[in-house]
Structure formats: structure tokens, C-alpha cells
Amino acid sequence: MASSTLSRKIANVLSEEILKGELMPGDRLDEQSLADRFEVSRSPIRDALRELASTRLIEQQPRRGFAVATVDTTTLRNLYEALGELEGLCARYCALRADAVQREHIRMLHAQGQDAIRQHDMSAYAEANHALHRAIYDACHNDALRDITLDVRNRLSMFHARFLFSEDRVAQSRDEHEEVVDCILRNDGNGASEAMKKHVAKTALNIISHIMPDNRKPATPEA
Amino acid sequence: MASSTLSRKIANVLSEEILKGELMPGDRLDEQSLADRFEVSRSPIRDALRELASTRLIEQQPRRGFAVATVDTTTLRNLYEALGELEGLCARYCALRADAVQREHIRMLHAQGQDAIRQHDMSAYAEANHALHRAIYDACHNDALRDITLDVRNRLSMFHARFLFSEDRVAQSRDEHEEVVDCILRNDGNGASEAMKKHVAKTALNIISHIMPDNRKPATPEA
DNA sequence: AACACACTTAATGTCGACATTTATCACTGG
């Protein structure tokens, strides 16, 4: 929790703020303002920003500073397509390799999500949802694949954070989770993979349909 | 090529040196030494190192500086498994989505590799090989997936760089490429994916069998 | 009135020095 170095602490704080949606895509991260806010010099701020850039949560343009990463609709679609494939892979390997403890953990997290829905506690559901996906990454027994998937999910989570899901969508999501979990528990790799891909695709459709209407300027003006 | 900022230039130089194998995994990157070598202060060096760390080519341990990333055998296997899946995905999407120009480009690059083999020019083959894989990533029409795959391949290329392949292995590799390219050219997504996964798996086996004998200390001593 | 040029300003890039921490090594005690 308490990282040894200032820059690490600052990076963690900023990271959470971005993930929570307090800092919006496109927001500029001014070094001096941040230095004033954290009451440190610009050096640790620079280090923190560089570190955050490594997660692609923020972007740097030389001589133009850092800004919270923005993505255009195409990139968003691509990221969700990639996330679907990656989570599908995690689910497949999870179904084939997870040990008994991990399977039980996954089963339990899914149950927690169901409880949260019954109590109409959307915040608890979001947490259980996140933990479930995370548990599946962990149980795929491939740390590299887990890290890659987690990175993509984090890049996207700043969009998730800004939208409350309708009760309908949450119920649908629960059913999709159930299919994934069922496949995992019965060692059905292909089934788990397909179910997970379908689940992510539907989530993507839901998010993108919320974002589409807005006229935010395209993010990466690269060719 | 000529990046505007010092740190960017330095990062590029160091990156190439790592990718070429001139800097070996585990080599420490001392800030002061690098500052002396590039005749700049430590600031741009620090920026460059932070930027390199974002590609995972080098690793940072707080208060202990940076070092060229080292991976233990397990991580290496995981990375190759992930690379196989990712390249399989790229090949699948490539087969389904590549346009005529891209298909022709891929066909040509494969032919170049074959020529290189006939002339026993291993350097040219390595280059054509790299270009072919790269062309397949590009033609998958998903920049996010392409970038992720490229990152993993770069992380592994520092190991590739240190081994010359036997003529036997190169010939085998050529045949595997041919199968991939054939599938792509006939829009066979599943075939391309499977062929590519097989190709990467065999390459991995080849590399790992070269590395296994050595007694290098495990890289990431994390729990 | 519109465009172009120059100036001002505010940001990042770079520098050198100081602070802090960690690792090494010598010394002392058992």
C-alpha cells in the first residue's frame, strides 16, 4: 500500500482517480499544478506521469505534456474486440487448468454478484463483477496473459466507470456470467471461451451505444 | 527518426541495443554512466529509462534502479504461449479481413524469405521473417491487437536476437510460414490461426531448448 | 476586415546540487 517512493504513491493516486472516472479522458495533467497539489517538486510528478504512461492510461506528446488517454470510437471497438479475445483465452485456460480452490473461488464470486443484484446493490455488483473477471485471469495459469488482459481491461475501465448499467443489462450480464462459470466448472474450455467472448461483446455494445451519441473530438489524430 | 527530445532519442538508442542483444538481460542501466556516455544530465536519462520501462524491455525496482528485463523459464514459456495465441488471432483476422494489397504484400514477403534461404542469407531471412509477421499484424485491421502482439514479440525478440537458427530449423520455419500464408490467401481464418499457433509453438520450443541449459539466475524473484 | 508577423507567456525539457536510502565492507564481540 505505502509505496516507498513519492512518485509511486502519486502514480497510484492518479491511477485510481482515472480509473474511478474523476479524471476524464482528455484532461490535461499539468506538471506544475500537480506539483502544487501534492506539495512536491516536478521531479516526482514527472516520474509518476511516465510510469502512468506505461499503462497507457495517460498519453504523452513531446513538448505538449500528458493528458488522460482518449480513444476514438474505432479504437474503442478494437480494444473491446481484443479484450473479448483475451478474456476468452483466459476463460479457456481457466476451464482447463484452474485448481479446486480457484474454481470454488470463482463459484463464490459469481454467487456474491447474484446476491448483490438481489439486493439491488449496483456498487457491490460492480465490485463482484470485477473480482470475478480478475479471478478468471488469475486462474488461467499464465501470468503474462493475465497481465496483458488486465492492462486492456484497465484501459477500458475508465469508460465503464462513467456509466451505470440498467437493471436489465445487469440481469443479462449475470446470466452470461453464469454460462461462463458453468463452462469453467465443467472444464469446457471452448464453451467458456465462446461464452466469455459473447459476454464481452455484449458489454462492449452496451458501452459503445452509450458513448456514440456524444460529439467528443476523436482522440488519436494519428494517420 | 530524429525525435525532438533528447530523452526520446536516448530511449530509441537503448531500445535498439537491447533488441539487437548488445545489452543482455540482467544488465544494469546506471543513470550516471549513461549520462556520461550520452553527455547529458541524468534527467533525460531518467525520462528515457521510464519510457523504456513502459515497453517492459527494462524493469525498475524502486531505489535499485533499472536493469534489462530478465525472465525465468516459466515466464518465457508463458510469453510464448501468449504470443502464439495473439499471433493466431492476428492471422485469423488477417485471413478474414486483409485487403488485396495486403495479401499481395504478405505473399511477396514470404517469397523474399524463400529467396533468402536459397541464398543462405540468414540475416536477410531474419529480416523477411520479421517483416512477414509484422505485415500479418498490420493486416488484422485491429490496431490495439496489433500493438499488443508487437509488444509481446519485442519483449521476446531480445532472446531471438542471440541465437542463430540452424538451416534445418529455418527450412522448417519456411514450411510453417507457407501453411500460414496459404490459409490467409484463401481466407481460411481457422486454418491460419492454427498454423500460426503451431509455428510459434515450434519456434518457442527451439528457443527454449537453447536457453534451458544455462544456469542464469531466475529473473523476477517475486513471490 | 483579414492575414501575417512578431512578441509575450506559459508550459515542458534540461541541468546541477543536495537528500536519502541501500548495499558493501570493515571491525568488534562471541
Add this chain to the structure above:
DNA sequence: CCAGTGATAAATGTCGACATTAAGTGTGTT
């Protein structure tokens, strides 16, 4: 002779100031 502790030294972490660049603004001319 080994182990533990302390000091020393070398590395990274942090700081404040200066240099440089890019953007914005204002003025002058066509």
C-alpha cells in the same frame, strides 16, 4: 573463525532554477 553491527560510499530520489519551445495574443499592413 563466524556472526552481528556499525560506518562508509555509491546509487537513486528529490529539489529549485534555467533553457527552450510552442501556443496565444496583439499589432501593423495590405
